[in-house]
Amino acid sequence: METLLLKANKESITLACKLLKQGEIVAIPTETVYGLAGDCTNGEAVKKIFIAKGRPQDNPLIVHISNMNMLNGIVSEVPTDAKLLAKHFWPGPLTIIMPRGESICDETCAGLDSVGVRMPSNEIARQIIEESGIAFSAPSANLSGKPSPTTAQDVFEDMNGKIPLIIDGGSSQAGVESTVVSILGDTPVILRPGVITKEMMEKVLGKNVEIASEVLEGVKDDSKVRSPGMKYKHYSPKADVTILKGDLQKFTEYVKSKASADTFVLCFDGEENLFSVKAVSYGNKNDPNSQAHNLFSALRELDKEHAKVVYARCPDITGVSLAVYNRLIRSAGFKIIEL
Ligand code: TXA
Ligand code: MG
Numbered sequence: 408m409e410t411l412l413l414k415a416n417k418e419s420i421t422l423a424c425k426l427l428k429q430g431e432i433v434a435i436p437t438e439t440v441y442g443l444a445g446d447c448t449n450g451e452a453v454k455k456i457f458i459a460k461g462r463p464q465d466n467p468l469i470v471h472i473s474n475m476n477m478l479n480g481i482v483s484e485v486p487t488d489a490k491l492l493a494k495h496f497w498p499g500p501l502t503i504i505m506p507r508g509e510s511i512c513d514e515t516c517a518g519l520d521s522v523g524v525r526m527p528s529n530e531i532a533r534q535i536i537e538e539s540g541i542a543f544s545a546p547s548a549n550l551s552g553k554p555s556p557t558t559a560q561d562v563f564e565d566m567n568g569k570i571p572l573i574i575d576g577g578s579s580q581a582g583v584e585s586t587v588v589s590i591l592g593d594t595p596v597i598l599r600p601g602v603i604t605k606e607m608m609e610k611v612l613g614k615n616v617e618i619a620s621e622v623l624e625g626v627k628d629d630s631k632v633r634s635p636g637m638k639y640k641h642y643s644p645k646a647d648v649t650i651l652k653g654d655l656q657k658f659t660e661y662v663k664s665k666a667s668a669d670t671f672v673l674c675f676d677g678e679e680n681l682f683s684v685k686a687v688s689y690g691n692k693n694d695p696n697s698q699a700h701n702l703f704s705a706l707r708e709l710d711k712e713h714a715k716v717v718y719a720r721c722p723d724i725t726g727v728s729l730a731v732y733n734r735l736i737r738s739a740g741f742k743i744i745e746l
Pocket of ligand 1 (some may be wrong): 423428437440441442466467468500504516519521522523545546547549556583584585587588598599633635689
């Protein structure tokens, strides 16, 4: 299949809508990462998403809407906490897990009786939903296991020949995927951290928000997994990544003792020249939003540089940094060394 890569404009958006209505899948920009979109009510369309990504079939997809009326049929009810969260954070990078409605195809929910929904703020994504009238299921538009795409070029690398169209809307603003929160129990639980933080949601809801243990650790017991996506190897460049926890001096000494020709460092801005090996920065040490914005493109750059071994500086574990840490520990296969 030939894959068209078109800049977002009136014509390309109309073509995307046409393809979606025909049950095709299209890669589109969102404010978090690029998504691979298909009609959420059309099982055959959603199957194509799983095939193009090589995604395990038990990992459900997020449904994207552009206004609150679209929730009819997608969810069976909108609980109070969901209403409050939607009011404050939609449109924006927050996915809310709610009871599943009757119009969603089984493939989207991967057999669960719940569905994750979000209203993106990206104007191109919103226009496509509005013009097509289609709420679309969309995972990140990467091959399963690889870092999520934050540019149309990233998508092209993974999806060329597999999908008919990629809409280029420039680089994704947030750079990490949406926060996923489940409000199915009494206490809301963050299943995946993002730029909407626990503290931000607690302020709006006036109650405690939990962070699922899987966010910081690997999944130990499959049967207890609340977010199926947490089970799988994720965000991995080809290199063997290890996170080194400790100050910059200890980090530098450790890297020096281990360095070989294929060794790289994943560091913060301004540190690039301190090491005996090549370095790629993933943002400003004191600005977690810049780290979120840059992390996936830095991981993809390491592949382009043919890095084999990567030592990464460790981000903080609070606020927006938690989202960065959550992605980085997965790309490192949970290999962390305390210096
Ligand atoms: O920012 C985003 O959310 C991007 C853009 C494209 O919108 N999408 C995205 O989708 O990251 P994906 O498929 O890569 O990640 C969806 C995550 C997975 O970890 C999945 O297991 C979880 O959300 N998820 C989806 N539906 C769920 C449900 N009903 N219950 C629990 N977890 C769910
Ligand atoms: Mg993904």
